Structure formats: structure tokens, C-alpha cells
Amino acid sequence: MSPKTLYDKIWDAHVVHEAEDGTCLLYIDRHLVHEVTSPQAFEGLRMAGRGVRAPEKTIAVPDHNVPTTLDRAKGIENEESRIQVEALDRNAREFGLNYYPVSDVRQGIVHIIGPENGWTLPGMTIVCGDSHTATHGAFGALAHGIGTSEVEHVLATQTLIQKKSKNMKVEITGQLRPGVTAKDITLSVIGRTGTAGGTGYVIEYCGEAIRALSVEGRMTVCNMAIEGGARAGLIAPDEKTYAYLKGREHAPKGADWDKAMAWWATLFSDEDAHWDKVVTIAGEDIAPVVTWGTSPEDVLPITGTVPAPEDFTGGKVGAAKRSLDYMGLTPGQKLSDIEIDTVFIGSCTNGRIEDLRAAAEILKGKKIAVKRAMVVPGSGLVRKQAEEEGLAQIFQDAGFEWRLAGCSMCLAMNPDQLSPGERCAATSNRNFEGRQGRGGRTHLMSPAMAAAAAITGRLTDVRELTAGVDA
Amino acid sequence: MDKFTTLSGIAAPMPLVNIDTDMIIPKQFLKTIKREGLGVNLFDEMRYRDDGSEVPDFVLNQPAYRDAQILVAGDNFGCGSSREHAPWALLDFGIRCVISTSFADIFYNNCFKNGILPIVLPEADRDACMEDAERGANARIEVDLEAQQITLSDGRTIPFEVDPWRKHCLLNGLDDIGLTLEKASAIDAFESRAASDRPWV
Numbered sequence: 166m167s168p169k170t171l172y173d174k175i176w177d178a179h180v181v182h183e184a185e186d187g188t189c190l191l192y193i194d195r196h197l198v199h200e201v202t203s204p205q206a207f208e209g210l211r212m213a214g215r216g217v218r219a220p221e222k223t224i225a226v227p228d229h230n231v232p233t234t235l236d237r238a239k240g241i242e243n244e245e246s247r248i249q250v251e252a253l254d255r256n257a258r259e260f261g262l263n264y265y266p267v268s269d270v271r272q273g274i275v276h277i278i279g280p281e282n283g284w285t286l287p288g289m290t291i292v293c294g295d296s297h298t299a300t301h302g303a304f305g306a307l308a309h310g311i312g313t314s315e316v317e318h319v320l321a322t323q324t325l326i327q328k329k330s331k332n333m334k335v336e337i338t339g340q341l342r343p344g345v346t347a348k349d350i351t352l353s354v355i356g357r358t359g360t361a362g363g364t365g366y367v368i369e370y371c372g373e374a375i376r377a378l379s380v381e382g383r384m385t386v387c388n389m390a391i392e393g394g395a396r397a398g399l400i401a402p403d404e405k406t407y408a409y410l411k412g413r414e415h416a417p418k419g420a421d422w423d424k425a426m427a428w429w430a431t432l433f434s435d436e437d438a439h440w441d442k443v444v445t446i447a448g449e450d451i452a453p454v455v456t457w458g459t460s461p462e463d464v465l466p467i468t469g470t471v472p473a474p475e476d477f478t479g480g481k482v483g484a485a486k487r488s489l490d491y492m493g494l495t496p497g498q499k500l501s502d503i504e505i506d507t508v509f510i511g512s513c514t515n516g517r518i519e520d521l522r523a524a525a526e527i528l529k530g531k532k533i534a535v536k537r538a539m540v541v542p543g544s545g546l547v548r549k550q551a552e553e554e555g556l557a558q559i560f561q562d563a564g565f566e567w568r569l570a571g572c573s574m575c576l577a578m579n580p581d582q583l584s585p586g587e588r589c590a591a592t593s594n595r596n597f598e599g600r601q602g603r604g605g606r607t608h609l610m611s612p613a614m615a616a617a618a619a620i621t622g623r624l625t626d627v628r629e630l631t632a633g634v635d636a
Numbered sequence: 637m638d639k640f641t642t643l644s645g646i647a648a649p650m651p652l653v654n655i656d657t658d659m660i661i662p663k664q665f666l667k668t669i670k671r672e673g674l675g676v677n678l679f680d681e682m683r684y685r686d687d688g689s690e691v692p693d694f695v696l697n698q699p700a701y702r703d704a705q706i707l708v709a710g711d712n713f714g715c716g717s718s719r720e721h722a723p724w725a726l727l728d729f730g731i732r733c734v735i736s737t738s739f740a741d742i743f744y745n746n747c748f749k750n751g752i753l754p755i756v757l758p759e760a761d762r763d764a765c766m767e768d769a770e771r772g773a774n775a776r777i778e779v780d781l782e783a784q785q786i787t788l789s790d791g792r793t794i795p796f797e798v799d800p801w802r803k804h805c806l807l808n809g810l811d812d813i814g815l816t817l818e819k820a821s822a823i824d825a826f827e828s829r830a831a832s833d834r835p836w837v
Contacts, residue, residue: 181819181822181823181826182819182822184801186799186800186801188799188801190816190819190822190823192823192826192827192830194837201666201667201719202666202718202719202720204669205669205670205671205720208669213813215813218823222837229666230667243667245667245668246667248667248669249667249669252669286836286837288834289837294718294720295717295718296716296717296718296742298718309742310717310718310742311718311742311745312718312719312720312723312742312745312746312749313671313720313746314720314746314749314750314812315745315746315749317813318812318813318816321813321816321817322813322816322817322820322823323823323827324816324823326801326812326816328799360654360712360715361654361711361712361715361738361740364712364738364739364740364741365741391742394712394715394740394741395741396741416836417836421835421836422836424835424836425834425836428834460654460656462654479653479711480651480652480653480710480711481653483651483652483653484652484653484654484710487652576663576717577663578663578664578666578667585686595656595658595716597656597658597659597716598658598659598681599658599659599662599681600658600663603662603681603686
């Protein structure tokens with residue numbers, strides 16, 4: 166048998182039908198559904214008189230539109246948002262889906278609650294009408310975003326028409342230096358390869374520095390595979406993965422667990438597997454980074470300075486000029502001199518318990534020096550755990566707002582938005598123009614870096630605050 | 637889905653690289669539960685001022701491009717989110733074809749599901765289309781999907797590649813779901829095999 170990559174193995178295990186031209190019908194093990202990209206799909210089903218083929222494999226949760234303020238039980242003020250969440254509620258109940266309504270403590274961002282409740286397992290195919298579905302790749306699952314037409318296709322058939330992507334290996338060797346996190350890895354990879362560097366590929370992240378990451382950190386890395394243009398990001402499962410999954414509500418139990426483990430143990434890329442593209446970065450070369458522009462590829466170490474348009478070539482010259490204008494930055498300005506108005510900690514990239522611990526560690530006993538700062542836990546369960554661990558108190562003592570779970574200011578579909586010109590240190594995934602609110606200026610970074618910025622009121626090298634402290 | 641066979645129309649130039657889905661259709665318009673009506677908000681934040689008036693310089697606000705049916709764009713068009721609202725907005729405006737050197741994966745897929753043809757060209761060919769587009773109403777570009785060929789206003793032709801299956805679906809306006817349901821027995825067989833091989837799924 167010819168050697169295979171992890172992607173090859175998962176793909177081969179899910180092919181229902183292959184046409185002569187290589188177009189495949191791929192079986193989907195888990196379909197995650199949220200309120201924004203699904204209403205037209207359910208409507209399409211109704212119009213065609215079709216049902217949901219596998220409601221037991223379909224998980225629905227409202228996350229993008231939900232308010233995160235403590236009074237959200239009183240309902241959603243914005244009429245359109247309310248209608249969208251109500252539509253999901255109706256669809257989930259009518260079609261008998263696994264459903265986590267706003268009132269359920271397990272409600273949260275779809276990519277956080279999937280793993281948290283054991284829906285996400287190694288070797289699965291997982292799709293969702295959301296580009297950050299790549300997050301689930303951290304478990305060695307083939308997971309990617311789809312459009313609404315494909316959501317309807319999966320609802321009706323539990324399959325997806327796909328052509329196979331190419332294989333790309335991103336290896337992070339060695340060890341990370343103190344203050345450097347999973348977020349710095351994933352941003353640095355995009356900074357190196359560009360936002361189109363992964364187009365046409367599925368990325369497998371590997372190497373000593375990836376192995377050393379927690380499962381939470383691996384989710385952060387895979388989450389942003391899409392920002393690098395890749396269809397999906399993958400990390401082979403290992404003991405950490407199994408330890409994370411064991412005992413979770415929908416993870417297999419008893420004999421099923423043993424049988425699953427036997428298969429999961431085969432889920433790795435064979436030594437001689439073929440890679441269409443390989444990128445290798447030394448873990449030691451990665452610094453704490455921030456973005457300066459309006460594309461996730463606009464990444465620099467915090468010790469750097471704002472670049473000039475002339476530093477680039479081709480179409481990027483004009484794009485950089487536009488970015489600097491939008492961001493209100495001057496070439497040559499030190500990144501650590503950029504003053505911040507707002508700090509947002511949360512999102513499917515960095516809204517897990519480990520992220521909150523990292524931020525709280527920096528904030529302990531300190532006060533914020535920004536106009537506003539908020540923590541939006543990724544799920545009700547993350548929120549509960551953070552309260553039990555005393556993290557919520559640290560955030561509140563520092564001056565952070567302690568919110569309920571949702572996507573919140575990552576994409577600002579709910580009331581959590583930036584005003585024009587407002588500058589935000591964010592742990593989310595996109596710094597596009599207007600992403601966090603019209604005219605809002607976003608700098609992406611790790612939770613520890615966002616916490617550091619909250620304390621000093623400017624972009625800050627977290628290592629300055631932890632000097633002399635063991636990382 | 638409407639068929640796509642040939643198209644002859646005005647092309648609008650958008651040379652910016654990395655035009656993302658938030659630019660194409662900002663999130664405040666994702667709250668709809670319909671597919672139609674998004675054209676008026678296409679490129680909303682670039683197209684309108686805060687008071688709702690048009691930004692005169694924006695390409696689709698210029699008289700020559702108000703009826704554009706083709707977009708010629710910078711590299712990596714459609715990057716960002718999976719929102720199918722992006723192709724819905726393009727379609728609702730009247731854009732049936734986008735030409736670039738590269739597209740983000742999910743956006744590219746979404747186009748084909750909505751009767752929009754995304755064409756990937758080498759840089760020099762894309763630039764030739766861009767030059768034509770910059771001539772406004774003085775240059776009509778023709779796109780022939782069957783022949784996989786673009787004809788510029790001076791008669792010059794540019795060939796393009798497209799996946800045969802997607803071409804077939806676009807030419808005939810086929811509904812994917814109906815076609816897949818014809819393979820229901822293969823799906824049944826897969827499910828019963830998987831139920832014994834991977835019972836935990």
C-alpha cells in the first residue's frame with residue numbers, strides 16, 4: 166500500500182462515490198449549524214419537500230447574533246437578529262437536531278462547543294457553514310467551512326461533492342520561547358505564507374512545538390488555517406487528544422471507546438507520504454506578534470515598526486497604502502507605541518479556558534489603562550469553569566467586563582462593536598476593514614498580549630511584564 | 637440555478653488584492669433569512685458614505701459601470717468567511733462572472749452554486765482583462781463557457797480552465813442535491829458499512 170498522509174487516510178475512509186474525473190461524494194460525520202448561514206438552507210429543504218437525512222449527526226447552536234450582556238434573557242433587541250435566532254430555534258426543533266438554545270449553559274461558539282461536548286472526534290469529517298470550522302482539525306478531524314447551498318446539500322444527503330485538495334505540511338520544529346503562544350505560531354505561519362499561500366491545500370501542522378501544545382492551543386493553530394487560505398488544518402491525534410476527549414458527553418464509551426482508539430491510533434501521516442508543499446519554521450524563531458494592517462498576513466513581531474508601502478511589491482503596495490490609511494498608522498512608527506482604546510478577549514480562536522487563564526495570569530492584581538475591555542468566554546461551560554477557577558474575579562477586578570458566551574466583537578453582528586476610529590487589541594482572527602464595526606481598527610494577537618495591552622494602554626511586548634518570571 | 641452559457645458585458649476593474657468577504661457584503665447584511673435583495677449593499681462600506689450617499693469614485697458608482705456584469709479583480713478575491721451572501725450580493729447586483737488570478741476556496745465553490753463563473757487566469761491575461769475593464773463602456777468583454785474562452789474588445793482571445801463537472805452543472809443549471817439523491821443507494825451502503833466499522837460515529 167502506498168504511503169498516505171493523515172488527510173489521505175480520512176478522505177479515503179469517507180468516499181461514498183468517485184466519478185471518473187475524481188469528483189467525490191464524501192460522507193459527513195458531523196454537521197454543525199448556526200443561525201446566520203442556515204435559514205436559506207432549511208427554507209430550500211422545505212421548498213423541495215426534503216428532510217434532514219441524519220438529524221442525530223447535526224448540531225445546532227445560535228452564536229453570531231446573540232447578545233453577550235448579562236440581561237440577554239430578556240431577548241434580542243435587533244429585529245433581524247431576533248428573527249434569525251428564532252428561525253434556527255424553529256428549524257432545530259422541527260427537524261429534530263441536537264440543539265443548544267441560548268438558555269442552555271452549554272450554548273457557545275459552535276467551534277468551541279463541538280469539541281467541548283465530545284461531538285468532535287479524530288478521523289471524522291466535520292462541516293459547518295462557517296470558515297472557522299478548521300478549528301476541529303486539532304483533533305485529527307477533516308473539518309472545513311461550506312456555503313449555505315452546501316449546508317442544504319449536507320442536510321439533505323449527509324454528503325458533500327468535493328475534489329481532493331493537495332497536501333501541505335507545516336512543521337514547527339524545536340521549542341517556543343517564553344511568551345510565545347499558539348496564536349503567535351498560527352499568525353507567524355500566515356505572515357510567512359500569505360493569505361493565499363494555502364489555497365488549494367489541506368495543511369497538516371506537525372513538529373515538536375506543535376506536539377508540545379495543549380489541545381486548546383492546537384485548536385487556535387488550526388482555527389486560522391483558513392486565514393492562510395487552506396481548506397482545512399489538521400493535527401494528528403495523540404495521548405493529549407484522547408485525554409481531552411475521554412468522558413465527554415458524546416465521546417464513545419466502553420467497547421466503542423476501545424474500538425475507536427484502535428482506529429485513531431492509525432491516524433498519522435506515513436513517513437514516506439507525499440507532500441505537495443512543505444513549510445518549516447523553527448519554534449525558536451517565532452516571537453510574540455501583532456498585526457498592523459487589514460489582512461491577517463500583515464504580521465510583525467511586537468518589537469518591529471510599521472512598514473511602508475514601498476517595502477512590498479505588486480498589488481500589495483496599494484493594499485498596504487490603503488491599510489495604513491485605514492489603520493491610521495505611519496511607516497516607521499514603533500508597534501509598541503500604538504495606543505489602544507479597547508481590548509477584546511474571546512472568539513473561536515481564543516475563547517477557551519486556557520486562553521482566559523493566560524490573560525488572567527498577566528492581569529492578576531493590575532488595572533486596565535484602556536477605555537473598555539471585555540472578556541467573552543467561548544461557551545457557557547468555559548464561563549462557568551473560569552468563575553470556579555477565580556479567573557472571572559481577576560478580570561473584573563482589573564476592570565474587564567465579564568460577558569456571556571457568543572461570537573461577539575469578533576465579527577460584531579451583535580451589539581458588541583467598535584466605533585469608527587476605535588482601536589482594538591483583539592484575540593480574534595480577522596482584522597479586515599470594518600470587521601469589528603465600521604471604521605474600527607483591529608490588531609490581532611494572543612490573549613496574553615491582549616492582556617498586556619489592556620494594562621499599558623498600548624501594544625506591548627508581554628515579555629516586558631513577565632521579565633524574571635518563569636514562563 | 638440559472639444556466640451560464642455565454643456572457644457579453646461591461647467589466648468593472650477592482651485591482652485591489654485580498655478583497656475579502658467583509659468588503660463584498662458586511663456582516664450587518666447577513667441577518668437576512670432570504671437570498672435576494674443584497675445587491676444594493678454589495679461593497680457597502682466602499683460604496684456608500686456614512687450618511688448613505690454614494691462615494692462617487694467607487695467603481696460601481698461610476699456611470700460606465702453601473703450595469704457591469706463582470707468584475708476583474710486583484711489576487712485572492714473572496715478571502716475570509718464562508719458567507720454565501722457574497723455571491724448572492726454579486727448576483728443580485730448583476731455580476732455573473734469574476735476574473736482574478738486566484739480566489740479563496742469557499743467563495744470559489746459558492747459561486748458555482750449560484751450560477752456565477754469565477755475565472756482564474758495567469759497574471760498577464762488578468763491584466764489584459766483589467767485594461768479592457770478600465771476602458772469602461774467602450775469595451776465589452778465576452779465570456780464563452782462552452783468554448784472556455786474570453787474575447788476582449790480588440791478581438792484577442794484568452795482561454796481559461798474550469799473543472800469539467802462544474803462546467804457541466806453551470807451550462808445546464810443543474811441542482812446538486814437532486815443529482816446526489818440519485819446516488820441514495822450508495823449513501824445507504826456507506827452508512828451501513830460505517831455503522832459496523834465506526835459504530836461510535
